[in-house]
Amino acid sequence: xxxxxxxxxxxxxxxxxxxxxxxxxxxxxxxxxxxxxxxxxxxxxxxxxxxxxxxxxxxxxxxxxxxxxxxxxxxxxxxxxxxxxxxxxxxxxxxxxxxxxxxxxxxxxxxxxxxxxxxxxxxxxxxxxxxxxxxxxxxxxxxxxxxxxxxxxxxxxxxxxxxxxxxxxxxxxxxxxxxxxxxxxxxxxxxxxxxxxxxxxxxxxxxxxxxxxxxxxxxxxxxxxxxxxxxxxxxxxxxxxxxxxxxxxx
Amino acid sequence: xxxxxxxxxxxxxxxxxxxxxxxxxxxxxxxxxxxxxxxxxxxxxxxxxxxxxxxxxxxxxxxxxxxxxxxxxxxxxxxxxxxxxxxxxxxxxxxxxxxxxxxxxxxxxxxxxxxxxxxxxxxxxxxxxxxxxxxxxxxxxxxxxxxxxxxxxxxxxxxxxxxxxxxxxxxxxxxxxxxxxxxxxxxxxxxxxxxxxxxxxxxxxxxxxxxxxxxxxxxxxxxxxxxxxxxxxxxxxxxxxxxxxxxxxxxxxxxxxxxxxxxxxxxxxxxxxxxxxxxxxxxxxxxxxxxxxxxxxxxxxxxxxxxxxxxxxxxxxxxxxxxxxxxxxxxxxxxxxxxxxxxxxxxxxxxxxxxxxxxxxxxxxxxxxxxxxxxxxxxxxxxxxxxxx
Numbered sequence: 001x002x003x004x005x006x007x008x009x010x011x012x013x014x015x016x017x018x019x020x021x022x023x024x025x026x027x028x029x030x031x032x033x034x035x036x037x038x039x040x041x042x043x044x045x046x047x048x049x050x051x052x053x054x055x056x057x058x059x060x061x062x063x064x065x066x067x068x069x070x071x072x073x074x075x076x077x078x079x080x081x082x083x084x085x086x087x088x089x090x091x092x093x094x095x096x097x098x099x100x101x102x103x104x105x106x107x108x109x110x111x112x113x114x115x116x117x118x119x120x121x122x123x124x125x126x127x128x129x130x131x132x133x134x135x136x137x138x139x140x141x142x143x144x145x146x147x148x149x150x151x152x153x154x155x156x157x158x159x160x161x162x163x164x165x166x167x168x169x170x171x172x173x174x175x176x177x178x179x180x181x182x183x184x185x186x187x188x189x190x191x192x193x194x195x196x197x198x199x200x201x202x203x204x205x206x207x208x209x210x211x212x213x214x215x216x217x218x219x220x221x222x223x224x225x226x227x228x229x230x231x232x233x234x235x236x237x238x239x240x241x242x243x244x245x246x247x248x249x250x
Numbered sequence: 251x252x253x254x255x256x257x258x259x260x261x262x263x264x265x266x267x268x269x270x271x272x273x274x275x276x277x278x279x280x281x282x283x284x285x286x287x288x289x290x291x292x293x294x295x296x297x298x299x300x301x302x303x304x305x306x307x308x309x310x311x312x313x314x315x316x317x318x319x320x321x322x323x324x325x326x327x328x329x330x331x332x333x334x335x336x337x338x339x340x341x342x343x344x345x346x347x348x349x350x351x352x353x354x355x356x357x358x359x360x361x362x363x364x365x366x367x368x369x370x371x372x373x374x375x376x377x378x379x380x381x382x383x384x385x386x387x388x389x390x391x392x393x394x395x396x397x398x399x400x401x402x403x404x405x406x407x408x409x410x411x412x413x414x415x416x417x418x419x420x421x422x423x424x425x426x427x428x429x430x431x432x433x434x435x436x437x438x439x440x441x442x443x444x445x446x447x448x449x450x451x452x453x454x455x456x457x458x459x460x461x462x463x464x465x466x467x468x469x470x471x472x473x474x475x476x477x478x479x480x481x482x483x484x485x486x487x488x489x490x491x492x493x494x495x496x497x498x499x500x501x502x503x504x505x506x507x508x509x510x511x512x513x514x515x516x517x518x519x520x521x522x523x524x525x526x527x528x529x530x531x532x533x534x535x536x537x538x539x540x541x542x543x544x545x546x547x548x549x550x551x552x553x554x555x556x557x558x559x560x561x562x563x564x565x566x567x568x569x570x571x572x573x574x575x576x577x578x579x580x581x582x583x584x585x586x587x588x589x590x591x592x593x594x595x596x597x598x599x600x601x602x603x604x605x606x607x608x609x610x611x612x613x614x615x616x617x618x619x620x621x622x623x624x625x626x627x628x629x630x631x632x633x634x635x636x637x638x639x
Binding site for chain 2: 081107143164
């Protein structure tokens, strides 16, 4: 049983107009096995929360804490956070020319576990995970994200989630740009990782669509850099019916 | 890329300074075996515009020392290697110098290393010719490779140590011969190496020509491949890694002077550190007679740090429309923060991420040589360079 705690998190970013505060005191606690949905309108800071937890250098934490089982995550480099068990499924995964998917996956697995995986079981694990996500076997010889379609990129993110077996996964709009079939496949992958590894999930989404396939235990409404309301799965239904209008006051 | 326009304009302006007439096409470049026919090297000349004469460390002088004792090889019945007089009519039959340094090499090397691959010989093991540096005295070396009919062989030229070398490598590929030629430049710091390669491909022959340039202050290679018989194919590959202060220049040229020939030119380089500079000028000429030509040239550069500069200019001249295909691509990009973040977010350290990206980018070219020992050894050199940033 592990716990990821975000306490009074304030985050700024440098813009052309100077320093801008995006997160204005976020409090959130996720335990192993829990699924949290963070929903909110565009520009509310949802993705900033995701990238701040992962440690993207663009974001500066000015106040607050992120703790993983009491350990100070903010003191860790990006790769240390990943090794500690945090995983960010990115909204826009970048291309890495010259690095094949198979080489990348093996290198990442080795880095996370601290030793090279036994070749035979690893090849079998990769093959099974790819089959589960309906990814063609030729995929492993392609370069990371190079020429991937939107759906392939998202499936590749979930493939990594299943193989690297983190303790907590942050899914940054993993549902965006997917058709219903792809959304189902990706959701099944997340549900498998959740069930098999007692994964804690922080699912960032703009729409309620994905919540049909991945059932949240908690729903947080994110507005203007902090959580405006929280509740159970029923809150999502209410948002579906009413939209974000009542949170966004002019 | 805007650089190609700059080249053309500069080329025209340059000739008001020199004695040569303006060049309209690549094949019109003046040629001579005599060093005295060329003007002094100057960055005002298009051929030398990317470097300063001092970087040549004296290779542009009229008189150079000779290179002989420093060349190590083992001759065999299938691949005979020996020194011959440069007055031999075979010497100079494949290529005539197009610049002052190559002419200096031609004029000053009284002997030529002849490498003859016997008719129909199938040589499985790579034949290695070690060219060890002779110190900082500017010196000349002339090599002639003859791959006779139906032969099949791999030749590796290994340049190492401290050297200041002007070199010509002529390569005569006879009918139906297959030659895999690799030139490795892994010199010590303080070295300058200017090398002109001339290859002629007869009917239905195949040449894989690879250059790997890693160590040395200045490395400038001008590999020219000319098709003289139909149905031949050349694959020209290059890999280079320039550290702070290193200048690595490659100017491949494919002359399609026969029909139904195929050329593929692929050069990839990485740069790191202040004043790391690479230049790639890729010329392809498809002559009127060269119907059915299929050609593609590509150059990619990966800039790992600020302060490095990669110039890349592909040029294609087409004199006939009756071709299979002709294309080129050139791109120079950075290993950017988002790529680094992505890899780190998967637990991969920053150093390991750089290693992964650079090796993934460059080793592909090394592997095309199909010489495993070389791939392993040069991969280690690349890793050391990456570690030393």
